[in-house]
Amino acid sequence: xxxxxxxxxxxxxxxxxxxxxxxxxxxxxxxxxxxxxxxxxxxxxxxxxxxxxxxxxxxxxxxxxxxxxxxxxxxxxxxxxxxxxxxxxxxxxxxxxxxxxxxxxxxxxxxxxxxxxxxxxxxxxxxxxxxxxxxxxxxxxxxxxxxxxxxxxxxxxxxxxxxxxxxxxxxxxxxxxx
Amino acid sequence: xxxxxxxxxxxxxxxxxxxxxxxxxxxxxxxxxxxxxxxxxxxxxxxxxxxxxxxxxxxxxxxxxxxxxxxxxxxxxxxxxxxxxxxxxxxxxxxxxxxxxxxxxxxxxxxxxxxxxxxxxxxxxxxxxxxxxxxxxxxxxxxxxxxxxxxxxxxxxxxxxxxxxxxxxxxxxxxxxxxxxxxxxxxxxxxxxxxxxxxxxxxxxxxxxxxxxxxxxxxxxxxxxxxxxx
Numbered sequence: 001x002x003x004x005x006x007x008x009x010x011x012x013x014x015x016x017x018x019x020x021x022x023x024x025x026x027x028x029x030x031x032x033x034x035x036x037x038x039x040x041x042x043x044x045x046x047x048x049x050x051x052x053x054x055x056x057x058x059x060x061x062x063x064x065x066x067x068x069x070x071x072x073x074x075x076x077x078x079x080x081x082x083x084x085x086x087x088x089x090x091x092x093x094x095x096x097x098x099x100x101x102x103x104x105x106x107x108x109x110x111x112x113x114x115x116x117x118x119x120x121x122x123x124x125x126x127x128x129x130x131x132x133x134x135x136x137x138x139x140x141x142x143x144x145x146x147x148x149x150x151x152x153x154x155x156x157x158x159x160x161x162x163x164x165x166x167x168x169x170x171x172x173x174x175x176x177x178x
Numbered sequence: 179x180x181x182x183x184x185x186x187x188x189x190x191x192x193x194x195x196x197x198x199x200x201x202x203x204x205x206x207x208x209x210x211x212x213x214x215x216x217x218x219x220x221x222x223x224x225x226x227x228x229x230x231x232x233x234x235x236x237x238x239x240x241x242x243x244x245x246x247x248x249x250x251x252x253x254x255x256x257x258x259x260x261x262x263x264x265x266x267x268x269x270x271x272x273x274x275x276x277x278x279x280x281x282x283x284x285x286x287x288x289x290x291x292x293x294x295x296x297x298x299x300x301x302x303x304x305x306x307x308x309x310x311x312x313x314x315x316x317x318x319x320x321x322x323x324x325x326x327x328x329x330x331x332x333x334x335x336x337x338x339x340x341x342x343x344x345x346x347x348x349x350x351x352x353x354x355x356x357x358x359x360x361x362x363x364x365x366x367x368x369x370x371x372x373x374x375x376x377x378x379x380x381x382x383x384x385x386x387x388x389x390x391x392x393x394x395x396x397x398x399x400x401x402x403x404x405x406x407x408x
Contacts, residue, residue, distance in 0.1 A: 095366040096239060099408045123368040127391065160406030162240075165362060165388055166247040168402060172220045172386060173330070173358060174227045175252040 011045040011069075015086035017079055018052040019094045026111045027051055027072075029139040030090060031058040036068045038146045044088065045069060050079060080104075088151075090142075093121035098128065102157040108134040109145055133157040206351070213350050214382045218400075221358070229254045230358070233328035235339040236260040236267035240365055240407045242274065244332070250278055255289040257326050261338045262294045295322060295338060316341050327355040333374075334362045340374050347383045362388045363401075365408055369393050 016030050027049060029035060039047065049058055049072040063069030076082065079097075083089060083104050090109045091097045101108045110125040122136075129136035132155045137145040170177050221227075232253040234241065237260060250256075256275075260267040275290045298312040319341035331346055333339035339361070349355045361384045363375045368391045371379065378384040379398055387401045395403035 095364070095408075099239070099365070103408075120370060120372075121366060123370070124366045127368045160243075160365075160390075160408045162244045162247045162407045164404040165244055165407065166249070168386065168388070168404065169360060170249065170252070173230065173252070174221045175249060176227075 012043055012087040013046040013048055013085060014039055014044045014088045014090065015079075015082050016047070016049040016090045017082075017097055018050060018054060018092045019097050020052055020075070021092055021094070021113070022053040022055070023092050023111075023113050024054045024056040025115065025139040026090070026092065026113070026142075027054050027056050027058060029111070029142045031056075031070075032143070035143050035146060036070070038143060039088075040066075040068045042146070046071070048072070048082065048086070050074070050076065050082070093125045095121070095124055098124065098134070102128075102133060103159060105156055107149075107151045107154055109142070109149070110134050110136050111142060112136065112138055114138060128157070131155065209351055213347075217350075217359075217382065217385045227252070230329035231255050231257070231326070232330040232332060233257045233259065233326055233342065234271070235331070235333040235342060236271055237264060237336045237338060238334050238364065240362065241332070241334045242270060243407050244334070244362065245271070245274060253330060255291070257328060258290065258292045259295050259322065259338070259342070260293075261297045261336070263297060263300070264294075268292045268294070293322060295319060295342075298337060298341065320345055323349065327357075329355070329357055331357055331359045332362070333360070335364050335372055335374050337374055340377065343378060343383055359384045360386050360388070362404075362407070363390060363394065365390045365406055367391070367394065369397075371398065 016026070018026060030047070030049060036047065045063065046069045049070070051057065051072055051074050058070060058072050060072065061067065061070040080100065083101055083106060086106060088109070089101045089106050090111060091101060093110050093112045098108070098110060110129070112119065112122040112125055125134070125136045128134050132153060134154065135145050135149055167177060169175075229252050232255075234245065234256060236258055258268060258271045272292060296311070296315045296318045298315040299308040303311070323342060323345045327349070328346070331339075331343060333343065343359050343361070346355075346357045346359055350357060359378070361375055361378050363371060367375070367389070371394060375387060379387050379401065387398070388404045389395055389398065389401045390404060390406050392403055395401055
C-alpha cells in the first residue's frame with residue numbers, strides 16, 4: 001500500500017470502529033498507553049474512536065507533548081468519510097465494516113469480540129487474514145499485532161462479483177443470458 | 179369362541195379413521211417427496227420465458243449487489259420485504275429501483291412494492307415473549323405470502339426469510355403456488371452454515387443454495403459455490 005508516501009505531510013489517522021455493537025474491550029485495548037505509544041512510534045498522529053453502544057469512554061487528548069491526539073464519538077450515519085481519511089482502520093468483525101474498508105483499500109486490523117456468544121464472525125476475519133487481506137487480532141493481542149504489523153505484506157482485496165449467481169439463476173429458470 | 183378370521187376382516191369405525199389418517203399422511207409424504215425431487219430440477223428452458231414475480235428479502239448489502247446484476251425484466255414484478263426494525267434496507271431498494279427507472283432499464287413504472295414484516299424475535303428478547311412474537315411474525319408472513327404468492331424468492335439470511343420460505347414450501351405442497359426458492363448464504367459464513375441455511379439445506383426446501391466460500395462447498399455437496407458477492 002503506497003499511501004504512506006503521499007501521507008507524510010498530512011496527519012495520519014487511525015480510525016477505530018465498533019459499528020452498532022458494544023465492544024468495550026476493544027476500546028479499552030486501543031486506549032492503553034502501550035498501544036497508543038506503538039501507534040505513535042509507527043507515525044500515526046491522530047486516533048479517532050467510534051465507540052458505538054460501549055460504556056467505556058476514552059479520555060480525549062490534544063496530543064501536544066509528543067503523543068497521539070485522541071478523539072471519540074458514539075455513532076455516525078455513515079462512517080465512509082472517516083474510513084476514507086484514515087491511514088489505518090481497526091474494526092470489529094462485522095462483515096459490513098470489513099468489506100467497506102477493504103473496498104477503500106485501507107490497511108485493516110479486525111479485532112474479534114470473544115464475549116459474543118455465537119462468534120461465527122471470527123471465521124470471516126480469520127479467513128481474510130489467512131489470505132493476507134487484513135490482520136486479525138483479539139483485544140489482548142492488539143498491541144502485539146500493531147507492533148508486528150507490516151502493511152506492505154497486505155494483499156489488496158479484489159471486489160467480488162454477483163454475476164455468477166445471476167448466471168446460475170438464469171440457467172435454472174430458463175432465462176436467456178444477456 | 180369368536181372366529182378369529184372374522185375378527186381380522188371386520189372394519190370398525192375407529193379402524194376406518196385410523197386407516198384414513200395413515201392414508202392421508204402417506205399421501206402428504208409422497209407429495210412432499212415429489213416436491214423435493216422436482217425442486218432440484220431446472221425450469222424448462224425456452225428462448226423467451228415469461229417473467230416471474232419475485233420476492234426479495236432484504237437485510238444485507240450483498241443482496242443489493244445481487245439485485246444490480248439481475249435481469250430486471252425477467253424478475254418482475256418485484257416485491258421487497260424487510261424486517262420492521264430495519265430502517266435502511268427498504269430505502270436503499272427504493273433508491274435502486276428509481277435509478278433503474280431513470281436508466282430506462284425497467285419497463286413497468288411503479289410495479290415494485292415495498293413491505294415490512296414483523297420479526298420473530300429481537301436480539302436478547304426473553305424466550306417466553308418470543309413464542310408470542312414468533313406466532314405474530316408467522317401470521318404476518320402468511321398474510322403477506324397469500325397476497326404476493328411469488329414465483330421466485332431470493333434471500334440472503336437473516337432469519338426474516340425462514341417463515342416466508344417455510345410458507346412458500348407449504349404452498350408448493352398444497353398446490354397453491356409453485357415457487358423457486360433461492361438462498362444465498364452470507365459472505366460471513368466461511369466454515370459453517372447459518373441456522374437458516376442449514377434448515378433449508380437439510381430439509382431440501384430451497385431449490386438452490388449458494389455459498390460464497392469453498393470450504394462450505396466441500397462440506398455441503400448440494401450447495402453451489404459462487405465466489406464472493408462483495
